[in-house]
Amino acid sequence: MSDVLIRAKGLSVGFPIGGGLFKKQVLKAVDNVSLDIEKGSFFGLVGESGSGKTTLGRALLKAAPITAGGAHYSDGEVDYDLENITKDQLKDYRKRAQLIFQDPYAALSPRMTVRDIIAEPLEVMKLTKNRQETDARVREIAAKCRLNLEHLRRFPHAFSGGQRQRISIARALVSAPKFIVADESVAALDVSIQADVLNLLKQIQSDMGLTFMFISHDLSVVAHTCDHVAVMYLGRLVETAPTRKLFAAPRHPYTKALFSAIPSLDPDDRGSAQKLVGEIPSPTNQPSGCKFHTRCPFAIDHCKQVEPKLETDGTGHDVACHRWKELMAPQAA
Amino acid sequence: MTALIDVENLTLKFRTDEGLITAVDNVSFSLGTGEVMGLVGESGSGKSVTAKALMHLNAKNAVYTPESKITLHTESGPVDVLSLKTPRELNIVRGGAVSMIFQEPMASFAPAISIGKQMVEQLQLHGDYTKEQAKRWSIEMLDRVGISDAPKRFEQYAFELSGGMRQRAMIAMALSTQPKLLIADEPTTALDVTIQAQVIDLMKDLVEEFQMGIVFITHDLGVVAQTADKVNVMYLGRMIEEGPVREVIRNPKHPYTQGLLAALPKLDDLDSPLTPVPGDIPSPLERPSGCVFHTRCSKIVGDICKAADPKDRVIDETHKVACHIYDEVPA
């Protein structure tokens, strides 16, 4: 394989929930996920809410408990097994892997100046020797994120949504990370500004040689920004492929349904969508076999009994569906 | 199609600690029965407060100019909405002839009262129903919007339902009084695309069936293309363009509408770069002079844009735009 930054193997995250004293129930938020995130890529993660995107992203940041399987991080300088990372390694990993939050309004402390917000990770992780070095680093990163130096003295409430998101990005970048998880980072922004923040992220990625995991419910945004996309459903990876391949010829019925639900900009193309019925089941009450079978228009008995494995076709386009080949055949269309 | 609501010269300001801010600036539009109007614009442009004005529902610090006029046409004649005062008078536009649904369905439901009880109360408030009739009709509505096991849901609380079901329950409640006008304020924004598609379908069916008019507020032009007959675009309280949905989406005239469309990531063209509308939306406390969009406009035609508020230009009978680029034709 080429240069892989993070390789997840059978990664699972379970949360203990309620239940009695003796029978502890576990909510499987991420279930046996294997994937490779290549160095320098913009890796998209999509799926309905509740599918486990945030939890997977957090697990890769070592901010959610890995309960089975694991993930290997290797950036050329260090090699860590996230599932049994040591305390010292974790301290180092924290500066290499960072999160950009969704909500630019909630994420920033209103009582801190923009300078202090951006500088905080440096100070907490003791990454700079003195204030001059910190200031120099803050100014450098602020400029990269197209923030004015005069902005640094102000408080975040003085800024618009787009500017606040640039502040969050600067804060995530200040420790010179290699890996960034951007969780719905443009979801709260208006379209007119969204494009600006997306362009900024792409710019930064290529300038600084970063690797992004980009979590989004907006498939059009993912199509435009990511080079590889993984689709999750109820904790499982159901399909993953290079972006263009995925959008040109999705294989999993769930992926197809997601794509066809995107509202078309053409007023004359109404109602042509192949509608998905029902909602994603609760992870505490998971369907047997293929987890999608309760909503899949193509489910057969076999699907209810046997869970499909992720099949690799050697071109990086993997899918977990018993029937994908037969459904892709021209006569099935 | 008959006239349903006419909004004329609506100007709405709010008293705040920092002074009087203009949230809606001289907006006029009309809507007929069975017509769906998409109201779009970025956050802060005044969509929600315009919608609330139709129900005379804005906060206490709202100030309407004397020229502002909203007329609702009902079976018993025209109603001057902004002159309604007592709760009894206001009933007609708050759950009676006009109903509203929101982005967050929990806003419509009191957490400690069952869905059924709230539906029954609302029906009895707005119509001549016995408790039994109100219950039967409520369950029928829940069923109608695609909620399975409606008699059971009727007894449940909103928090017990999934997000999609809650959205449907809210729609059922809003429509149970058979309003003539439904105001939908970003009803699908918080939903997954899959559920959004279901809700959009449902709303289309209901318009067809009930022949009501809908003001559909959204910032998603795809949703507009899928639902609206006509589109009004707002920016900083100004209605900057309006027209039939095909016209506005395929042949946008205002630089802001053009910018919004260009900024959208399009699935059928993954190679085109994303083009943001430059700059940020100004604070309402710093409303630009002249054309409110001039601080971000890439087509600015000169000092006139900074000095004079552009009047509506008529592109054709139904398509209007407020921009100095176009030859002045009195609206």
Ligand SMILES: Nc1ncnc2c1ncn2[C@@H]1O[C@H](COP(=O)(O)OP(=O)(O)O)[C@@H](O)[C@H]1O
């Ligand atoms: N800390 C937690 N404790 C218990 N359940 C959780 C926790 N975090 C997430 N979950 C559950 O895990 C599932 C996946 O959630 P999440 O990763 O947030 O999905 P997504 O980001 O795709 O919407 C959901 O059912 C959610 O309720």
Ligand SMILES: Nc1ncnc2c1ncn2[C@@H]1O[C@H](COP(=O)(O)OP(=O)(O)O)[C@@H](O)[C@H]1O
């Ligand atoms: N009660 C209020 N007091 C002061 N300002 C208000 C009040 N309600 C709304 N506004 C302001 O009016 C403007 C328009 O708001 P709104 O209609 O909610 O925008 P939109 O729905 O388009 O996002 C905003 O600047 C908002 O801050």
Ligand code: SF4
């Ligand atoms: S395995 Fe069966 S149920 Fe699952 S997606 Fe494929 S066809 Fe549908």
Ligand code: SF4
């Ligand atoms: S009036 Fe001038 S500034 Fe305003 S949109 Fe038209 S060209 Fe741009």
Ligand SMILES: [Mg+2]
């Ligand atoms: Mg999430």
Ligand SMILES: [Mg+2]
């Ligand atoms: Mg609003």
